[in-house]
Structures are given as structure tokens and as C-alpha cells.
Amino acid sequence: xxxxxxxxxxxxxxxxxxxxxxxxxxxxxxxxxxxxxxxxxxxxxxxxxxxxxxxxxxxxxxxxxxxxxxxxxxxxxxxxxxxxxxxxxxxxxxxxxxxxxxxxxxxxxxxxxxxxxxxxxxxxxxxxxxxxxxxxxxxxxxxxxxxxxxxxxxxxxxxxxxxxxxxxxxxxxxxxxxxxxxxxxxxxxxxxxxxxxxxxxxxxxxxxxxxxxxxxxxxxxxxxxxxxxxxxxxxxxxxxxxxxxxxxxxxxxxxxxxxxxxxxxxxxxxxxxxxxxxxxxxxxxxxxxxxxxxxxxxxxxxxxxxxxxxxxxxxxxxxxxxxxxxxxxxxxxxxxxxxxxxxxxxxxxxx
Numbered sequence: 606x607x608x609x610x611x612x613x614x615x616x617x618x619x620x621x622x623x624x625x626x627x628x629x630x631x632x633x634x635x636x637x638x639x640x641x642x643x644x645x646x647x648x649x650x651x652x653x654x655x656x657x658x659x660x661x662x663x664x665x666x667x668x669x670x671x672x673x674x675x676x677x678x679x680x681x682x683x684x685x686x687x688x689x690x691x692x693x694x695x696x697x698x699x700x701x702x703x704x705x706x707x708x709x710x711x712x713x714x715x716x717x718x719x720x721x722x723x724x725x726x727x728x729x730x731x732x733x734x735x736x737x738x739x740x741x742x743x744x745x746x747x748x749x750x751x752x753x754x755x756x757x758x759x760x761x762x763x764x765x766x767x768x769x770x771x772x773x774x775x776x777x778x779x780x781x782x783x784x785x786x787x788x789x790x791x792x793x794x795x796x797x798x799x800x801x802x803x804x805x806x807x808x809x810x811x812x813x814x815x816x817x818x819x820x821x822x823x824x825x826x827x828x829x830x831x832x833x834x835x836x837x838x839x840x841x842x843x844x845x846x847x848x849x850x851x852x853x854x855x856x857x858x859x860x861x862x863x864x865x866x867x868x869x870x871x872x873x874x875x876x877x878x879x880x881x882x883x884x885x886x887x888x889x890x891x892x893x894x895x896x897x898x899x900x901x902x903x904x905x906x907x908x909x910x911x912x913x914x915x916x917x918x919x920x921x922x923x924x925x926x927x928x929x930x931x932x933x934x935x936x937x938x939x940x941x942x943x944x945x946x947x948x949x950x951x952x953x954x955x956x
Contacts, residue, residue, distance in 0.1 A: 606927050608704050609805070620945070626655065626659060628731055629655070629658065630651055630652070631653060631907050632729075632733075633650075633651035633654060633655070633729060634643055634648055634651050635645055635649055636729055637651060637717050637720050637729075638717065638720065639717075639718070639719055640717075640719070641716045641717035641718060641719075643717065646704070646708050646709070646715075646716070646717055647717055647720075649708055650700070650703070650704045650708060650717065650720050653700050653703050654697075654700050654726070654729075654730065655702075657696045657697060657700060657730060658694060658730050658733050658734070660693075661689060661693040661730065661731075661734050662733060662734045662737045662738070665686075665689065665734055665737075665738045665740040665741075666737055666738055668685075669682060669685050669689065670682075670742060670745070670827060671740055671745065673685060673867065675745055675749070690731075693730065693731075694727065695736075696724060697723065697726050697727055697730060701720065701721070701723060701726060701728065704716050704717070704720050728733070744852060752889075758845045758905060764937050779887050787809055787812065787837075787840055788809075788839070790805070790840060790843070790844040791805050791806070791809060791840075793844070794843065794844075799909070801843050803844070805840060805843055808836045808839050808840050809840065811832075811833075811836045812833065812836050812840075815829070815833045815866075817830075818862070821866075822866060823865065824863040824864060824865055824866070825863060825864065825865075825866045826860065826862070826863055826864075827858055827862040827863060827895070827900070827954070828858060828860060828862075830864050830866065830868070830869060831855060831858065831860060831893065833867075833870065834853070834869060834870060834873060834891075835853070837870060837873065837874070838851065838853060838873070841850060841877050845887060848882060848886065849886075849887050850886045850887065850888045850889070851888075851889045851890075851891070852889070852890045852891065853891040853892045853893075854891070854892050854893070854894075855892075855894065856892075856893075856894040857894050857895040857896060858893070858894075858895055859895065862895060862898065862900070862954050863954060864900070864933075864952075865926065865930050868923065868926065868927075868930075869902060869950075871891075871922060871923045872904050872923065872948050872950070873889075873891065873904060876904055876905075876906035876946070877889070877906075879906075879908060879946070880906035880907055880908060880946075881906075881907050881909045881944075882907070883909075883944065884909045886907070887906070887907060888905075888906065888907045889904070889905070889906045889907075890903075890904065890905050890906075891903070891904045892904075892907070895954070898953060898954045898955040899951065899952070899953055899954070900950075900951070900952045900953075900954050901949075901950075901951055902948075902949075902950040902951075902952070903947070903948070903949050903950075904948045905945050905946065905947045905948070906945070907944055907946075908941060908944060908945060908946035909944060924937065927952075931952060931953065934952070934953035934955075935950065935951065935952045935953065936949075936950070936951040937949070937950050937951075938950075
């Protein structure tokens with residue numbers, strides 16, 4: 606069913622075509638009227654030439670160029686172009702005979718000077734064909750570029766959505782493990798009816814607030830992330846008591862620095878889970894410093910089994926999150942030597 610906009614578009618298109626061909630007719634009349642005073646002859650000759658020009662032009666712009674040149678079928682394009690030129694050249698010759706026989710009564714001298722030459726008549730016709738074909742080719746190329754750009758944008762949007770889904774999936778993998786550890790610790794304190802239980806609940810409340818309302822954001826303040834880490838460490842200190850020997854140092858942290866939420870906690874969580882108590886001490890050292898927009902994060906813990914520790918939950922996730930969020934703007938080194946498991950992360954926060 607034809608819509609109003611479709612009909613209006615076609616009317617405008619036909620009007621523009623009509624105006625253009627009227628302009629071509631004026632051009633022919635002026636061109637063939639040079640050195641001639643017989644306006645009736647010139648107009649009749651130009652009108653006879655118009656269908657040849659129109660037909661040749663439309664064959665090129667609606668058939669040969671879209672179906673063969675744009676689709677890169679160059680041999681067929683060349684073949685059909687030759688066919689079109691031969692047929693149009695034959696019709697041009699007929700137009701000259703028309704001028705000689707019907708308009709000049711076989712009087713060669715009565716013909717308009719330019720209309721006598723097959724070369725000039727052919728140039729006038731093919732000039733119009735070439736100009737219109739070039740415009741059509743440019744229009745098709747612009748349309749193709751626009752469609753290609755739209756397709757690329759759709760591909761990029763799809764890739765971004767997939768990355769967002771993957772990031773959400775990775776964060777979902779971190780959250781249950783984090784909650785399990787924290788609730789398990791709180792359960793132990795509740796059984797003991799320890800005085801620290803209310804403080805643990807408050808810390809957990811802060812962590813849940815961060816988890817529910819901040820972790821879904823693409824980036825959070827680095828200071829908020831550090832506060833989140835401090836709350837987590839405070840809970841673990843209550844669980845380990847005197848067994849834990851932990852140092853957490855920060856330096857050069859400014860308020861305008863931002864980081865992906867829950868990015869550092871898996872490393873710290875892993876150090877508690879897989880850290881080994883040696884000589885009645887679980888030793889964990891954490892250093893976080895910033896130099897401009899570059900963050901240096903270092904953590905080490907006592908450990909005896911490199912294989913188990915390197916596969917701690919969250920470490921593989923964190924690698925994937927770093928790849929998705931920071932691409933090549935980070936350096937991550939994980940080592941195990943001298944009974945120490947070490948993680949060294951250098952991150953460009955400007956990303």
C-alpha cells in the first residue's frame with residue numbers, strides 16, 4: 606500500500622527529473638543553435654535527440670551501473686556498456702539523418718552546422734550520460750558508505766552489549782563467593798556470641814551497600830574502592846585475630862581517580878583464602894600508590910602451594926575484566942617464590 610510519504614517522495618523525484626531534462630533540452634537548443642538562425646530546426650532536432658539521451662542515461666544509471674559496476678562484475682559491465690554505446694550511436698546517426706531528410710529536405714546546407722557532425726552530436730549526448738552517471742555513482746557510493754557505517758555501528762553496539770553482559774557475569778561470580786566468606790565468618794562469631802558481632806554486621810552492611818549500589822556502575826572513586834577494601838580487611842581481622850599480620854599502605858590517592866568497582870578485592874580475597882599460616886602467622890602485605898593516573902597495586906601473602914593459589918576464585922575473572930575494561934593499559938604479574946605469593950598490578954586509570 607502506497608503511503609502518503611512514498612507518493613510525495615515519488616512526485617518530488619519525478620518533478621526533479623522533469624526539471625533536469627528541461628535543462629538538458631535548453632542546453633541542446635543553445636548548443637545546436639550556434640551559427641544557426643533556424644530555431645524551428647534546432648528545437649525539432651533537439652527534441653528528437655532527447656529520447657535517445659534519456660534512454661541511454663537511464664539504462665546506465667538504473668541497470669548497468671547498479672547491477673554490474675557496483676557489484677564488481679566488471680566484465681559484464683564493460684560488455685553491456687559497449688552494447689549501450691553501439692545502440693545509442695546508431696540512434697545518433699539516425700538523428701542526423703532525421704535532420705537531413707525531414708528537417709532540411711535533403712539540403713545539407715540547410716542543416717544547423719553543429720548537427721552535421723556526428724562527433725559533436727555524440728559528445729553532447731554522452732556528456733549528459735557521463736555527468737548523470739557520475740552523479741549516480743557518487744550517490745550509490747555515499748549510500749554504500751552510510752550503510753557500511755551503520756552496520757559497523759551495529760556491530761560495535763553488539764560487541765559492547767556482549768562485553769557488558771560478560772562483565773556482569775564476571776561480577777556475579779565474584780559476589781556469591783565474597784558473601785559466602787563474610788556470612789560464614791559472621792556465623793562463627795554469632796555462635797561464640799562475641800562482642801564484635803554488631804561491628805561485623807555494620808561492616809557487612811557497608812559492604813552490601815557498596816555491592817548493591819556501586820558495583821553496577823562502570824567506574825567508582827578509587828577512594829570508595831579503598832574504603833570497601835578496608836571494610837573487608839576489618840572483617841577478616843576479626844576472624845583471624847592475632848594470627849593475622851597485615852599491612853595495608855596507600856599513597857598518592859586523589860579524589861578524581863576512578864577505577865572499575867570490585868577490581869582489587871578478588872586479589873585480597875584470594876590472599877586470605879589461599880594464604881598459609883606459617884609460624885602461627887598469616888602475613889599479608891598490601892601497597893597501593895598512584896603516580897599521576899597510573900596505579901601500582903602490590904599484594905603478597907605467605908603461601909606454599911603455587912598451583913592452588915594461582916587458581917583462586919576471582920583471579921581468572923579479574924584477568925578477563927582487565928582485558929575487557931583496560932585492554933592494553935595494564936600490566937599484571939603473578940609470582941610465587943620463597944613461600945610468598947605475589948601480585949603486582951600496574952593500571953592506567955585514565956582509561
